[in-house]
Amino acid sequence: MKKSANTGSNVLALILLGLLMVIWHLIAEYSRIQKFLPSPAEVVNTLVEVMPLLKIHIWTTLKEAMIGFFISIILAVVIAVFMDNIKLVKKAVYPLLIVSQTIPIIALAPLFMLWFGFGMLPKIIVVVLVCFFPVVISLFAGLSSVDEDMVNLLKSMGANKLQIIGNAKIPASLPFFFAGLKITATYSIMGAVIGEWLGGDKGLGVYMMRVRHSYSYDKVFAAVMVIVLLSMVLFKIISVIQTLSMPWQRKNTEV
Amino acid sequence: MNTCQSRAKLKVNNIEKSFGDIKVIKNVSISLVENEFVSLLGLSGSGKSTIFNIVAGLLKPDSGHVIIDDEDYTGKTGRVSYMYQKDLLMPWKKVIDNVCLPLVIKGEKKKDARDKASSFFKLFGLEGFEYKYPFQLSGGMRQRAALLRTYMFSRDIMLLDEPFGALDAITRAKMHVWLQDILRGLDTSVLFITHDIEEAVFLSDRIYILSDKPALIKEEIKVGLERPRKKEIITSDIFNSIKAHIYGSLE
Numbered sequence: 001m002k003k004s005a006n007t008g009s010n011v012l013a014l015i016l017l018g019l020l021m022v023i024w025h026l027i028a029e030y031s032r033i034q035k036f037l038p039s040p041a042e043v044v045n046t047l048v049e050v051m052p053l054l055k056i057h058i059w060t061t062l063k064e065a066m067i068g069f070f071i072s073i074i075l076a077v078v079i080a081v082f083m084d085n086i087k088l089v090k091k092a093v094y095p096l097l098i099v100s101q102t103i104p105i106i107a108l109a110p111l112f113m114l115w116f117g118f119g120m121l122p123k124i125i126v127v128v129l130v131c132f133f134p135v136v137i138s139l140f141a142g143l144s145s146v147d148e149d150m151v152n153l154l155k156s157m158g159a160n161k162l163q164i165i166g167n168a169k170i171p172a173s174l175p176f177f178f179a180g181l182k183i184t185a186t187y188s189i190m191g192a193v194i195g196e197w198l199g200g201d202k203g204l205g206v207y208m209m210r211v212r213h214s215y216s217y218d219k220v221f222a223a224v225m226v227i228v229l230l231s232m233v234l235f236k237i238i239s240v241i242q243t244l245s246m247p248w249q250r251k252n253t254e255v
Numbered sequence: 256m257n258t259c260q261s262r263a264k265l266k267v268n269n270i271e272k273s274f275g276d277i278k279v280i281k282n283v284s285i286s287l288v289e290n291e292f293v294s295l296l297g298l299s300g301s302g303k304s305t306i307f308n309i310v311a312g313l314l315k316p317d318s319g320h321v322i323i324d325d326e327d328y329t330g331k332t333g334r335v336s337y338m339y340q341k342d343l344l345m346p347w348k349k350v351i352d353n354v355c356l357p358l359v360i361k362g363e364k365k366k367d368a369r370d371k372a373s374s375f376f377k378l379f380g381l382e383g384f385e386y387k388y389p390f391q392l393s394g395g396m397r398q399r400a401a402l403l404r405t406y407m408f409s410r411d412i413m414l415l416d417e418p419f420g421a422l423d424a425i426t427r428a429k430m431h432v433w434l435q436d437i438l439r440g441l442d443t444s445v446l447f448i449t450h451d452i453e454e455a456v457f458l459s460d461r462i463y464i465l466s467d468k469p470a471l472i473k474e475e476i477k478v479g480l481e482r483p484r485k486k487e488i489i490t491s492d493i494f495n496s497i498k499a500h501i502y503g504s505l506e
Contacts (some may be wrong), residue, residue: 055289149339149341153343154360155313156312156313156335156336157332157333157357167345167360168346171347248390
């Protein structure tokens with residue numbers, strides 16, 4: 001039942017996408033800005049054409065994004081668990097976390113080049129800075145969402161802190177955690193690209209800068225398309241992992 | 256012989272508890288002998304659950320002691336288990352893993368714990384549900400699973416805090432008969448909280464009637480009804496006269 005409803009909504013989204021493509025095509029063909037706007041068909045053609053060249057850039061960006069992504073997760077888990085268990089840590093760290101998000105990373109990123117060079121490190125740092133906040137906040141919310149009565153029940157059974165975390169807190173926080181991960185997965189690619197804009201010799205961001213300077217807007221769009229596809233694939237992978245790791249939640253999708 | 260049979264399993268001696276300036280429990284003493292079913296009957300919010308938390312060791316009384324098998328367990332968790340009207344089954348664990356959770360927490364291997372627990376599924380009417388998730392069970396079945404988990408944790412004493420309070424009246428009546436039948440096959444003493452007079456009379460050997468704020472024991476009633484009790488007993492004269500007596504005492 002639900003399955004057909006799902007495909008139904010996908011069909012709707014595809015129809016809308018098609019409609020937008022048509023509008024894009026019309027604008028690209030007939031408007032004043034046609035010089036700077038390649039049509040969808042041109043973009044796809046270009047993408048196929050430059051794909052062999054793009055591979056190395058995709059690989060670099062993906063590597064930076066993934067390394068940053070995993071560092072963010074580890075960092076976020078550690079900080080969230082500490083905040084959840086030690087009130088003092090929460091009081092000290094939580095406000096700073098919020099403040100840290102008000103810092104425009106894009107303004108700081110050029111400095112990272114000065115501090116950390118033109119290699120992968122500054123890009124990974126940008127990814128981590130962008131990514132770890134959504135995970136830490138969602139995971140912390142998840143850890144605090146556990147039914148207090150459930151924790152008390154475990155305590156009455158003589159459970160220690162680790163057993164409470166393992167049996168109740170972590171499973172209860174998984175839906176929150178994955179919600180954060182999904183946002184983060186898409187941010188990670190974007191973070192890496194932003195990092196690459198500022199310097200380097202490989203990566204989708206570097207590539208985009210280069211082709212923009214040579215006015216090859218079709219290639220810019222081709223790179224954008226790759227970024228969109230990568231982000232969607234990551235999002236999907238996280239969704240699949242989520243479904244696999246939370247069989248008890250499948251009632252929402254299967255029943 | 257007689258003293259041996261009525262050995263006190265659990266004794267709560269003169270406990271008192273205040274939260275801030277408000278005295279919640281005043282000089283409450285309760286005893287529970289082996290295989291006995293004892294109810295604490297009182298209005299909602301009369302401090303029944305506080306007494307339970309003290310017996311379970313989650314709260315420390317301001318004064319008084321909780322003695323189990325002649326040992327002082329005041330403020331110590333891990334000896335007796337309790338069950339709420341919320342089943343508190345973990346949605347992420349299969350029924351069998353929920354049930355054997357207390358054993359795993361005590362350090363048993365998952366497989367051994369599962370083996371031990373699964374032998375009780377038939378008795379508890381849960382056969383075939385071992386590897387289902389809680390959301391696949393009805394309310395009554397979930398309470399059965401919660402009771403089995405409680406039993407796995409401490410086989411000799413169980414604290415049941417309005418366990419059937421969230422069920423509809425018909426399911427609840429069925430659960431009463433079910434609980435009584437099941438307890439006959441188990442060597443266990445039950446301390447039961449309720450504000451439902453009929454429930455208390457039907458299930459209990461003895462009933463402590465609690466007064467409202469602060470909780471103190473107004474009266475102790477022995478329910479002399481023979482076991483096993485049939486569902487129909489609740490319309491009998493003797494049942495009604497006990498009920499009437501309790502009504503009077505509560506007012």
